Amino acid sequence: MIQTPYLLFLxxxxxxxxxxxxxxxxxxxxxxxxxxxxxxxxxxxxxxPDMSIEEAVAAGVKTLVIGVANRGGVIAPSWIxxxxxxxxxxxxxxxxxxxxxxxxxELVAAAQMHGRTLHDVRIPTVAYPIANxxxxxxxxxxxxxxxxxxxxxxxxxxxEREMVARGMKATFRATGQTGILITGGGVPLDAVIADFMAGxxxxxxxxNDPDHWDLIEGQGSLYHASYSGVTMALIHGGQPDALILCxxxxxxxxxxxxxxxxxxxxxxxxxxxxxxxxxxxxxxxxGISVNTAKLSDADAxxxxxxxxxxxxxxxxxxxxxxxxxLVDALAAV
Amino acid sequence: MIQTPYLLFLxxxxxxxxxxxxxxxxxxxxxxxxxxxxxxxxxxxxxxPDMSIEEAVAAGVKTLVIGVANRGGVIAPSWIxxxxxxxxxxxxxxxxxxxxxxxxxELVAAAQMHGRTLHDVRIPTVAYPIANxxxxxxxxxxxxxxxxxxxxxxxxxxxEREMVARGMKATFRATGQTGILITGGGVPLDAVIADFMAGxxxxxxxxNDPDHWDLIEGQGSLYHASYSGVTMALIHGGQPDALILCxxxxxxxxxxxxxxxxxxxxxxxxxxxxxxxxxxxxxxxxGISVNTAKLSDADAxxxxxxxxxxxxxxxxxxxxxxxxxLVDALAAV
Numbered sequence: 001m002i003q004t005p006y007l008l009f010l011x012x013x014x015x016x017x018x019x020x021x022x023x024x025x026x027x028x029x030x031x032x033x034x035x036x037x038x039x040x041x042x043x044x045x046x047x048x049p050d051m052s053i054e055e056a057v058a059a060g061v062k063t064l065v066i067g068v069a070n071r072g073g074v075i076a077p078s079w080i081x082x083x084x085x086x087x088x089x090x091x092x093x094x095x096x097x098x099x100x101x102x103x104x105x106e107l108v109a110a111a112q113m114h115g116r117t118l119h120d121v122r123i124p125t126v127a128y129p130i131a132n133x134x135x136x137x138x139x140x141x142x143x144x145x146x147x148x149x150x151x152x153x154x155x156x157x158x159x160e161r162e163m164v165a166r167g168m169k170a171t172f173r174a175t176g177q178t179g180i181l182i183t184g185g186g187v188p189l190d191a192v193i194a195d196f197m198a199g200x201x202x203x204x205x206x207x208n209d210p211d212h213w214d215l216i217e218g219q220g221s222l223y224h225a226s227y228s229g230v231t232m233a234l235i236h237g238g239q240p241d242a243l244i245l246c247x248x249x250x251x252x253x254x255x256x257x258x259x260x261x262x263x264x265x266x267x268x269x270x271x272x273x274x275x276x277x278x279x280x281x282x283x284x285x286x287g288i289s290v291n292t293a294k295l296s297d298a299d300a301x302x303x304x305x306x307x308x309x310x311x312x313x314x315x316x317x318x319x320x321x322x323x324x325x326l327v328d329a330l331a332a333v
Numbered sequence: 334m335i336q337t338p339y340l341l342f343l344x345x346x347x348x349x350x351x352x353x354x355x356x357x358x359x360x361x362x363x364x365x366x367x368x369x370x371x372x373x374x375x376x377x378x379x380x381x382p383d384m385s386i387e388e389a390v391a392a393g394v395k396t397l398v399i400g401v402a403n404r405g406g407v408i409a410p411s412w413i414x415x416x417x418x419x420x421x422x423x424x425x426x427x428x429x430x431x432x433x434x435x436x437x438x439e440l441v442a443a444a445q446m447h448g449r450t451l452h453d454v455r456i457p458t459v460a461y462p463i464a465n466x467x468x469x470x471x472x473x474x475x476x477x478x479x480x481x482x483x484x485x486x487x488x489x490x491x492x493e494r495e496m497v498a499r500g501m502k503a504t505f506r507a508t509g510q511t512g513i514l515i516t517g518g519g520v521p522l523d524a525v526i527a528d529f530m531a532g533x534x535x536x537x538x539x540x541n542d543p544d545h546w547d548l549i550e551g552q553g554s555l556y557h558a559s560y561s562g563v564t565m566a567l568i569h570g571g572q573p574d575a576l577i578l579c580x581x582x583x584x585x586x587x588x589x590x591x592x593x594x595x596x597x598x599x600x601x602x603x604x605x606x607x608x609x610x611x612x613x614x615x616x617x618x619x620g621i622s623v624n625t626a627k628l629s630d631a632d633a634x635x636x637x638x639x640x641x642x643x644x645x646x647x648x649x650x651x652x653x654x655x656x657x658x659l660v661d662a663l664a665a666v
Contacts, residue, residue, distance in 0.1 A: 133558035133590045190528040197527050197562045222565075225466035225612050229530045229566030236558040257466045260611075271607070278593075279558050 003062035019044035022067025073098035094119035096177035131198035138208030151291035152218035201237025336395035352377035355400025406431030427452035429510035464531035471541030485551035534570025
């Protein structure tokens, strides 16, 4: 686990979108986001207090999180001095960039000298077990998608927020780099070795209180030729009691695969449920989460109403409408 | 690719079964198996000429293959002197053991000194691409199983032998350590990083002549909670034109998962085909391969007849009966 709270390093972000990891932390874990650190020319601003390293330490910050994606995912030379200052001041550093902190000799040396930890969340640090398929106590909900990048993380984390607000026991379980940085822990599933994928998901969602829900971040899609194996491991390792179908209605082909159309929500429902019932005979599909960002208010409303009537399940856009109705459906399981 | 032909190192095998990798090479690639090397006390004998390292080099051997599994999969101290002698004499070494050649300092130093290669086939050495899902020329047949270890490798390699004997264009494509050592190449799929599994299978089965068949070794099972993601990647990366269902009729639960019963052949047929048709709409299930080793001749015959009548597909045990009828079915696709 990454120690909290955080100082969010925005570097020299060339636009606000480049700081989307930091934005996610601020949105979903505001209690972790004590301040931001910006270099000259930074075009992003989260509206958090700008802090020096010294001020961050005084405020109780434990970890500097690189919350910005450079073009190419690299650690810019201009960042190194600040990162070394942070290590010297007693902060850990966490990063989800493709280029690893642990490949930067100066940072490794500084971390060793000061007894600090470099967290590269893109790669696993745990020797995950082989999945044993045994039933675990507590309940689990998994977001599955018609495609990649249709809002599975957003759906799971929005449901967690709603459930916690209602006093339900709920934990978002991150399986991707952004989710791990937001929550401070998780499994970077796309970087796990094949034989241990399902075991990593079991590790991520252990025994819990009987009335506790894990909200598991989905990855890929059963219908995405590149990543379907990862999705399969989530279903069989996660042993879900409930599935939420996630969809983006304007997409014309599978992400990155121009020759592949999207499956219908009916197909996704039937296939996901069949596979989930291999490991949990009681699994149910409870709701549909639609990313309507590219639709007008009126079109979104009409689309959701049509899907809801057709599928006989609550269909909502948690960004526009909140996750309340999805949580209602989960609570009824 | 591992250079052939081989000297099969049997070490101090405590029984014939410990040398089953070497036996597989001798059975399936006799032209690679020029000789065997046994230490004192070796309880295995493949009936090949016993050769010293010097004799093997003189006979044209290029690689010493460690064809024996120690208890614990380790490289025994008593082997090191022979392995160093082989490197000094100009041989490469290949191993599928859990303990890696590349972790043995003495061997690494000797290989460097003599310009030889250590092949640890348990780990990938290629940076596999992300799968692109594009249609490739040539045909592909994949063995899928109701469970792990039901004869998928045997089925694929037996079909290759039959096809080559008939003058058909066919290549067995290994996806596990034993298959890789037998054929000299392949992808150790269970050790590939999640995001690249399907891409590794595409890499393994590239464009080929329109009338060429890849016979792809299956792994795991769609119904095996621990490994189903690997199976899924094989189906979506392999883009099979034909599927062979593999089954072992006496198994009472999924291998290693006492709480899980086996699926029916009908379930396996329907699910495998549905998933394969995501990437290849023309895929067909063409036959059934049953491992009847634990049945009497009469029981095996009765079981195969019952399955064949019930499923409407040729059902054979390729070990007892040869793979001819499976190849007939493939040729008819």
